[in-house]
Amino acid sequence: MNNNRIQINILHGKREGNVFLRGTLFDGPQKLDFSESAKRMALLPKEDAGELLSRTNGFFSAVSSDGRSGWMAVDRLRTMPLFYGTRNDTLFISDSARWVLEKIEEREMDPIARQEFLLTGYVTGPDTLFSRVKQVQAGELVRFRADDDGSIVLEPQRYFRYLHHDYLREDEASLRKRLDDMLLPTFRRMLEYVAGRTIVVPLSGGYDSRLIVLMLKRMEYENVVAFSYGRPGNQEAETSKQVAEQLGIRWEFVPYSDEEWYQWYRSPEMQAYFEYADGLCSLPHIQDWPAVMALKREGRIPEDSVFVPGHSADLPAGSRSKTFPDLYRGENDPETLVSAITRYHYSLFAYKEGDRSPFSARERILKVLGDPAQYPDAASAFESWDITERQPKFIVNSLRVYEHWGYAWWIPFWDTEFMAYWQRIPPERRLNQNLYIGYVNDLAKEMGVAVEEKVPPRPSFKKTxxxxxxxxxxxxxxxxxxxxxxxxxxxxxxDHLSLWGCxxxxxxxxxxxxxxxxxxxxxxxxxxxxxxxxxxxxxxxxx
Incomplete structure (x- = not known):
């Protein structure tokens, strides 16, 4: 019998039949209810799984098993992680990496993964800090079965990679119109999901969160709260406040101090959050953890609020071109690409290839990139690596903060239509984010928001x-x-956030x-x- 050889422990989400599902799916403008979503997922074994998942919009994770075989999948950004591992003849699947670790009884961290985590803040590919605990990658479906010979067979399939294609060779006015035409249905889907609840926006001094509040104002959605945090009077918070006031949005501020951070960082509540959020592969995001705690405990936002952060419009729009402009001007040398990824992402500690043997950043990077022929240019490959690794495991994983405090979330800039638009924008139009920033600034003027020549840069001290x-x-x-x-x-x-106070x-x-x-x-x-x-x-x- 195979019934006990596939053990599933899903802590979040619901079950219908053999399908465990978490999240929300859309078919075009239509939000699917749970039953319809589960039925759609149940079709995966019968249809082209890659094609079906690729046309599915929304954020989800799903597992299906009949006790002998099945599959597990996450959305394009792995917004709701899944983990798995095997011991002897048994497969363990869960949305809790620690549950899997407990079941496989592994007690030592993998030295390669450990080095990578210290350099990047996450572990790349399907790996975690433990060699026998694996994660379903962004845009991946993993089929599994328990064979009669006692073996567990795993067949991973990447149904989505962020690849640029069919570049639009149009003037800027035409591309801006396409951007505008795309944003409207993208935000309508978000409002369909929100269903009248309070939208809470972490409003920084940057363009991404600013675009969110501009679009909400444009669409006349009034149930909005913006917030910021950090040392009183910091420039990010001041810019945030100014934008909120000009748009008539209620603005909340949560002050931070070194002394408070020292206590927060050592609190049992934050230790519990770490265990929930790290997935044994990611550095938990904490910078707005105290702010959300304060908003909740002080009753400043409703219990059913939906957080809408600005992750991460700047990346597909070309933000990395400011650091590596040559990649966006036709540079296609593979070694230059690998060097750029190493410099940008493997940078939490000083690193030079070969000085931490047997760890090699180059080998890890190339393993994720795969066949270089699939990328039209180096800029596409650079962004694809980021969207496969850093975004899901470091940036988007910050959504765990909202979940920890009991709130829902939505990230409109990872809507499939938003992604599809930028996949067709040529690198020269993404250079310095000119297309994107120009659009946001024009929309701000249209909505009566004063636009600065340049958004104040986030303080950086390490290279002064x-x-x-x-x-x-x-x-x-x-x-x-x-x-x-x-x-x-x-x-x-x-340190405008007082994080060193930890x-x-x-x-x-x-x-x-x-x-x-x-x-x-x-x-x-x-x-x-x-x-x-x-x-x-x-x-x-x-x-």
């Missing part, structure tokens, strides 16, 4: 001359206490020995240390 000089001096003088003290104080002063001065100075290069590097190292402690504790309890 002061920091470079201090780093050099620290290495030369073995990081004397005086220089370490100066460095730490400077970090805290320029750590003591001694710890911040100590991690400099490891050539840590950003706040996320500090958090990644902290997570690995805590996971080690968790594993050691579990091992002792087993004895």
């Amino acid at each position: 001359p002061f920091v470079v000089g201090i780093k050099t001096a620290l290495r030369i003088t073995l990081r004397t206490l005086l220089l370490a003290h100066l460095y730490v104080n400077r970090l805290r002063k320029h 750590f003591t001065n001694q710890w911040i100075a100590a991690i400099f020995n490891k050539q840590q290069q950003s706040i996320n590097g500090a958090f990644a190292l902290s997570r690995i240390i805590l996971l080690d402690e968790e594993l050691n504790s579990a091992t002792k309890n087993k004895r």
Whole structure:
């Protein structure tokens, strides 16, 4: 009998027949109810799974099993992760990576995955920090069956990759009109999902969240709350407040301080969030965790609110071109591409290919990229890698914050129609985000919002001359206490979110020995240390 050889533990979502489903699906403008969605998913074994899933809009994860065989799938962005692993002749599937880990009884982190996590904040491909715990990748369907010879057969199929194709060689006015024509149905779908509830927008100083509130105002949706957070008076929050006031949107602010972060970071509530959010493969996002907590506990937003963050219109619109313009001007050398991905993504700690053997960023990158012939240019390959890895596991995984506090969410800029539009925009039109920023600025003027020449950049301190000089001096003088003290104080002063408050001065100075290069590097190292402690504790309890 095979009934016990496929064990499924889905903590979120509902079941109909053999299908476990979480999420919301659309067919064109029509929102499908749960029963219709489950019926559609049940057709996967009978139809071309890739074609059916590719034309399905919305955000979901699904598992189907008859006890002997079945399949599991996630949407294009892996917004609702699934994990699986095998032990002996049994397959374990769950939306909880820790449940799978417990069942397969693995007790040591994979050294390659561990190195990658420290450099990027996530683990690429189907891997996690544990070699026998796997994850369903963005845009992937995994078929499985339990054979009579005792083996578990797994057949993964990527039904979606973000690939550019059929470039639109039109003037900017025509492309802007197409963008406008696409945004309207995209936001109508979101409003269909929201169904009159309060929309809560994390409104920063950037263009993405600004476009969300502009579109909501344009569509005359009034049940909107915007919020910001951080040190009182920080520039991001001030810009956020100005935009909200000009649009007549209620604006909330949650102040942060170093002292509060030190307590929040060590609280049992946040430790529980870490276990929920990390999936044993991702660095949990925390920067708006206290803000959402405050909004909830102080009754500033309704319990049934829907959070709508700006993830991540800037990426398909060409934001990476500011760092790597040559990729968007026809550069197609594969090694230049790999170098760009390494520099941008494998950057939480200092890294040079070959210095952390047997780990190789180049090998990990090429494994994800696959056949280079499928990309029309290097810019397409660069964005595809980002949308396959960093977006699902680092950026979009921040949605776990809203779920932790009991709220729903929607991310309109990962609507399939939005993605399809940018897949046809040539790289020269994505260069410096000119097409996108021009559209947002014109819409802002139309809606009566004053447009700055340039959105204030998010504070970055790690590459200023002061920091470079201090780093050099620290290495030369073995990081004397005086220089370490100066460095730490400077970090805290320029941290508009007070995130460095999570750590003591001694710890911040100590991690400099490891050539840590950003706040996320500090958090990644902290997570690995805590996971080690968790594993050691579990091992002792087993004895």
